[in-house]
Amino acid sequence: MADTIHLEIVTAAEPAIKASIRQLYLPAYLGKAGILEDHKPYITLIKPGEISYRDIHDKNHYLYIQEGFMEVIDNKVVIISDAVERGETFNKEEIEKKLSIPSIFQEALSLTNLVFQIIVKHLLMKTDIMNLQLRLSCILFLAS
Numbered sequence: 001m002a003d004t005i006h007l008e009i010v011t012a013a014e015p016a017i018k019a020s021i022r023q024l025y026l027p028a029y030l031g032k033a034g035i036l037e038d039h040k041p042y043i044t045l046i047k048p049g050e051i052s053y054r055d056i057h058d059k060n061h062y063l064y065i066q067e068g069f070m071e072v073i074d075n076k077v078v079i080i081s082d083a084v085e086r087g088e089t090f091n092k093e094e095i096e097k098k099l100s101i102p103s104i105f106q107e108a109l110s111l112t113n114l115v116f117q118i119i120v121k122h123l124l125m126k127t128d129i130m131n132l133q134l135r136l137s138c139i140l141f142l143a144s
Contacts, residue, residue, distance in 0.1 A: 003037045009063070009079040017063075017084065019055055024077060026070065035072055042072040045116055054055040062087060069116075096110065101121055 009017040009022060024035040027049030035042075051063040068081030 005035065005037055005039075006076045007053060007079075008077070009065075009081065011081050011084050013083055017086075019053065021053045021055050021077075022054040022058070024051070026065070026079075028070070033070075035077055037075060039072050041074075042070075044070050046070055046079065051079075052130055063100070079095075090141065 003022060004020045005022065005024065007017070007019045007021045024040050024057070026033055026035075027047040029045035029047060033042075033044060046065060046068045049064070053061050055061060064085040064087070065079070066082040066084070068079055070079045072079065086135050
């Protein structure tokens with residue numbers, strides 16, 4: 001189908017969830033993110049919370065997810081998370097308790113998040129420097 005996104009959610013605890021979907025909403029690091037067909041390439045951290053997606057049969061699905069990462073590229077979404085709970089209705093406190101992560105893992109996740117932020121900032125700085133170099137080259141070319 002032309003308007004299909006391929007979703008794959010991978011966790012260590014259970015088999016991958018695979019689905020053909022039309023849209024996806026999830027709690028990204030900087031706020032709620034929505035993914036539709038032909039989304040620009042995108043990588044983000046995921047915060048614990050509810051994910052919702054609509055499949056190709058227009059049925060809504062709901063998941064509760066722990067922290068993780070998401071990559072979007074060429075109408076394919078891959079989510080890697082510590083744990084996922086399926087369901088149409090949630091008791092948030094019960095699910096958070098069920099999916100709770102021991103404190104040593106919480107510390108490791110915090111460190112992973114910090115490393116990810118540093119990498120992203122480095123890449124953004126590198127892109128800014130390349131843009132400045134290109135502009136300077138254009139100015140020097142025009143001045144000569």
